[in-house]
Amino acid sequence: MNALPVPRFFRGELRRNEPMARHSSWRVGGTADCWAQPVDIDDLAALLQQIPVNEPITWIGLGSNLLIRDGGIRGTVICTARLNRIENLGDQLWLIEAGAPCARVARLTARGAARGAEFFCGIPGTMGGALVMNAGAHGGETWPLVEHYETIDHQGQITRLPVTSMHWGYRHAELPVGQGFTRCWLRLEAGDAVQAEARIRELLEHRNRTQPTGMASCGSVFRNPPGDFAGRLIES
Template sequence: MSVAEHQPASGPKPTEPAAPAPFADLVPELRARAPGLRGRLEANVPLADFTWFRVGGPAQVLFLPADADDLARLLAALPAQVPVTVIGLGSNLIVRDGGVPGVVVRLARGFTEIVVEGCRITAGAGAPDVKVARAAAEAGLDGFSFLRGIPGAIGGALRMNAGAYGGEVKDVLVSAQAVTRAGAVVTLAAAEMGFTYRHCHAPDDLIFTRAVFEGRPGDRAEIAAQMAKITDSREATQPIKSRTGGSTFTNPPGASAWKLVDGAGLRGFTLGRAQVSELHTNFLVNLGGATAAEIEALGEEVRRRVLATSGVALEWEIKRIGIAAPAP
């Protein structure tokens, strides 16, 4: 029997959104308010290329600060009514088709340094989780292998207490540095982060810029074997070579999201050009040319059907930002 013969019937296709109109250009005003900015500051920058789904509209302003001081300078000068949104590697993110009003901050160059000193690792918020895992492995530090299974950056890992393969950020974090909405630099100890499952209770307006972690001495060969096992598992069970956004829903208490989605008969289910992965049902996939509206609508349809079949209300793990595009 072919895949087409046994997969569920596709759902309705959402209306194609109209192309978003450009936002008002705030860049001249921001440069006047914060002279001496060293990072990239541009208006109406398409964000699709910054996300793994490859969908979404523009940022009204995109700011790639040169370092934490540069970020603090802009935030201190930014009018209170201008919203600020932070993105990382875009691996667990849907940017809606209408784009994101206000300033979108992306921590890239200047926030990717990784330093190992003894059993501690200091990593910038823009450093990919996998690179931190590799740095720990090379230094013979145990406790970081789980980061190999998380396709994001350290900033996002802090914000959501990222975890996989038996480990979580809370297990290794010592402290995190952040910049407040007012431009002040603060440091939070691990105990002040308020970690729970896939969440931290630190103030929402904090932008994490770096973190200090602590592991324990381990055997390099054993750590390398753990890393290889995680790599093999991801390649065998997750659609990592597709345009996807990682785990879509958090696991409900005592249950697995993928099992609930599979139990609702949704493996391979498509809506427009978005699909529930046939390989792992807690992943959504852009089959090519999907809109953010299609991907989000697919996720909501999955939630509706899982609730109907199991009584469980799945919660989004993927972050969704921005506004919908106007109807054509």
Template sequence: MFADIVPSLKAAMPELRGKLEANAPTAPLSWFRTGGPAQVLFTPADAEDLAHFLQRLDRAIPVLVVGLGSNLLIRDGGWEGVIIRLGKGFAEVSVEPSLRVRAGAGAPDVKVARAAAEAGIAGLSFLRGIPGAIGGALRMNGGAYGGETKDVLVEAKGVTRTGETVRFTNAQMGFTYRHSGVPDDVIFTEALFEGRSGNPEEILAEMNAITEARSSTQPVNTRTGGSTFKNPPGRKAWELVDAAGCRGLRIGDAQVSEMHCNFLINHGSASAADIEGLGEEVRRRVREMTGVELEWEIKRVGLAKA
């Protein structure tokens, strides 16, 4: 348990509309369903509420932003500082003229893909294959099935650590493979995408094909974090993991998926340490077998349990 700083935060921010919770459990925030407490969990009402909070928050207090938590592992000691969860106030999706779709950073990627499809906007179907929210796609240049965020983004909007609203064009995002060059202290709040004209039935059929492909090749209905490691240049991470004999490897209730060995699974009672330890063991075996140093794609944060 961390020191309760919620009363002092409320006193310093009497006009705050969002929800503040002290020592909140974080397991529900992550698809792995494990992890220690958050000293403070803040769910802002909207972007203005978020800016108001950040303007008045002590700069020394660490901040972590969470959307759907699909590629997040919070360590067992929890997060000392504030976790900001982008909830319903950031989940709006709307179709605009010129084949554009505007989406809040908390909107699920699949919701954006579906809105585009129903409006006859092609080019965003790949979002159906990314198990996360738009904020994560912006931060990591999320991609799947032949498409990436950089291919369709017009601009992104966010809030800095000091509460200032900022905008970034596609070129200013500094996109590379599974990465954007935007400073880490920027919290994305909204994105504007642009596709191309298409037939709704054909686009929906493409999305259904992606759904079937995911279901047949990935452990989608389990406690997992999506792709564990980034693909090294010219290689596929899962092939390296498989070649190192790690398919099905298990530490406690943490296991390398037998269906797709670039996925780690929590079978129920795995700790964050079990999951991270398993990932590190996989990295060690791959390094010894192939000389390749796998890089984590899952974001691991927080304190190790004492």
């Protein structure tokens, strides 16, 4: 496969033959042909416009819940970590970019006296990953909070869509092939900052008691079957 030429007008970071073990919470995996980290959404669009049409693209955020083979990843890996803007637009409508860590979303929305996003505090990935898999915990899920979302295709074309256009379910969302999420707009409920932050502390204490948070891991990767829990089935 032809290597991606140095993109014109690209302001981010680009590396060849990048060891992906550096970018996975499991700390394993071979090299990517090319690894790129744009500085913002405009930079991402500029990068995509210069990647050959037949070049495979793999999207990553924080690299959690991600097992990379020893053979590595062909094509270009795009890391969204710097697309991390979080902004309260008023009336508890929050703009969240795809690279924003879910834990930071929980903290900032709680400080903004919003209610409904506290469950994100224990999810180790980014908002982009949360949208892809409809991440959830403790009775909360991502897509019920979404009002609009934005995608970008291989040609760098950006499209904003209402939540009614997305088909989603338990740990699943039907993102069209060849597209990635850039950002979303969450509609939260007005709440109390003290109560929201107390709820986050409660959830994190539970997580620390029940999960090996200080060890290299990929988090919770198994879907619960209807009426049961994956953890119980594995341990039995």
